[in-house]
Amino acid sequence: MAEIDLGAVQRNLVRFRQVVGPAVGIFGVVKADAYGHGAVPVARALEPLCNALAVSLVEEGFELRAAGIRSPILVLGAYYNRHQDDVLAERLTPVVYDRGDIDRFAAAAARRGRRADVHVKIDTGMSRLGIPVSDLEATLARFGDLPSLRLAGLCTHFASADMPDPGTSHQALGRFESCLTRAGQAGFRDLVNHAANSAASVRFPHARLDAVRPGLALYGAMPSETVPLPGLEGALSLRTRVMAVHEIAAGTGVSYGEIWRAPRPSRVATLPVGYADGYPRHVRDATVLLGGRRVPIVGAVCMDMLMIDVTDLPEAALAGPVTLIGRDGSEAITIDDVARWAGTVSYEILCGISKRVPRVLRDAAITPPRPMPNPTAAP
Numbered sequence: 001m002a003e004i005d006l007g008a009v010q011r012n013l014v015r016f017r018q019v020v021g022p023a024v025g026i027f028g029v030v031k032a033d034a035y036g037h038g039a040v041p042v043a044r045a046l047e048p049l050c051n052a053l054a055v056s057l058v059e060e061g062f063e064l065r066a067a068g069i070r071s072p073i074l075v076l077g078a079y080y081n082r083h084q085d086d087v088l089a090e091r092l093t094p095v096v097y098d099r100g101d102i103d104r105f106a107a108a109a110a111r112r113g114r115r116a117d118v119h120v121k122i123d124t125g126m127s128r129l130g131i132p133v134s135d136l137e138a139t140l141a142r143f144g145d146l147p148s149l150r151l152a153g154l155c156t157h158f159a160s161a162d163m164p165d166p167g168t169s170h171q172a173l174g175r176f177e178s179c180l181t182r183a184g185q186a187g188f189r190d191l192v193n194h195a196a197n198s199a200a201s202v203r204f205p206h207a208r209l210d211a212v213r214p215g216l217a218l219y220g221a222m223p224s225e226t227v228p229l230p231g232l233e234g235a236l237s238l239r240t241r242v243m244a245v246h247e248i249a250a251g252t253g254v255s256y257g258e259i260w261r262a263p264r265p266s267r268v269a270t271l272p273v274g275y276a277d278g279y280p281r282h283v284r285d286a287t288v289l290l291g292g293r294r295v296p297i298v299g300a301v302c303m304d305m306l307m308i309d310v311t312d313l314p315e316a317a318l319a320g321p322v323t324l325i326g327r328d329g330s331e332a333i334t335i336d337d338v339a340r341w342a343g344t345v346s347y348e349i350l351c352g353i354s355k356r357v358p359r360v361l362r363d364a365a366i367t368p369p370r371p372m373p374n375p376t377a378a379p
């Protein structure tokens with residue numbers, strides 16, 4: 001079971017707003033099912049606190065609209081294929097990254113008989129998505145020929161905002177700022193420009209521009225130790241129960257490949273969580289919490305189960321909840337701990353918690369929603 005503390009998501013947003021200040025718009029990133037927390041409930045919790053929400057795929061935007069979310073929704077990274085009409089019909093704001101899509105959205109807007117807003121993404125060094133910096137003028141000129149389309153904003157994304165060396169981020173920001181100047185010279189003055197993810201928002205005040213796009217920070221983590229943000233709360237706890245207990249002799253192997261053998265007569269408990277639930281197979285020196293104590297995972301993580309060494313625990317403790325991520329008494333396992341044990345990033349752990357893990361929502365609106373002061377920063 002994954003417990004989702006929507007109040008923590010809201011408090012993290014409020015904490016983030018303290019950092020970026022009231023004049024900067026916040027586009028709350030709820031792509032990838034809100035990093036595994038559940039896009040619809042998280043969007044509902046964030047909607048009153050954000051200027052807009054941001055997803056990656058058109059389908060993610062459609063899901064939010066079908067659930068009644070009314071905020072502006074920016075589509076950050078979709079392959080639009082033939083979805084232009086549906087995107088506009090659902091009032092999603094597309095980020096476009098090539099001239100073909102600009103033409104297709106202009107045609108779709110003309111068919112609807114309503115002017116549509118798009119944001120243009122610029123590749124400032126990540127080589128992932130966006131028009132080249134050198135194509136800016138030609139792209140802007142295209143808008144002059146397409147009255148059904150309005151350029152509402154320019155955006156980019158940083159490749160290394162959380163890396164110790166800030167140099168490449170400074171360069172990327174410099175390229176982006178020069179694009180903003182050139183867009184101004186070409187007559188595009190009322191744009192809502194945005195570049196910063198969680199790390200860049202905290203670390204580079206100049207990168208905050210008109211709006212920021214935090215994702216991970218809203219869920220209570222930061223991408224690396226280079227960019228700490230004290231005061232965030234982990235919003236997801238992963239808990240389960242002991243399903244079986246085995247007394248085994250010294251030397252007995254546990255799990256596939258018997259990569260762990262009991263060094264002494266041991267008691268091993270089996271948990272109904274495995275890599276099919278998103279708990280990573282390749283953790284090293286990982287622990288869970290049981291009865292407020294750290295208990296080691298032993299042997300390979302299986303698809304549906306994993307084993308822990310409970311030899312030193314009193315029998316009665318085995319009836320209690322087991323925490324794989326979250327707090328138990330004075331001990332806590334963070335998402336960063338699990339990512340470190342697995343040799344990956346916290347994003348991958350959060351997004352990997354699979355749909356067969358039931359999400360249980362803890363109450364939202366612990367923080368009273370407050371109206372956002374900067375409607376001009378909506379996309």
Ligand SMILES: Cc1ncc(COP(=O)(O)O)c(C=O)c1O
Pocket residue numbers: 029076077157196197198199213214215216217223
């Ligand atoms: C374009 C874009 N903007 C913003 C974000 C949010 O990043 P973070 O979760 O690091 O805040 C992402 C996430 O990968 C992204 O792809």
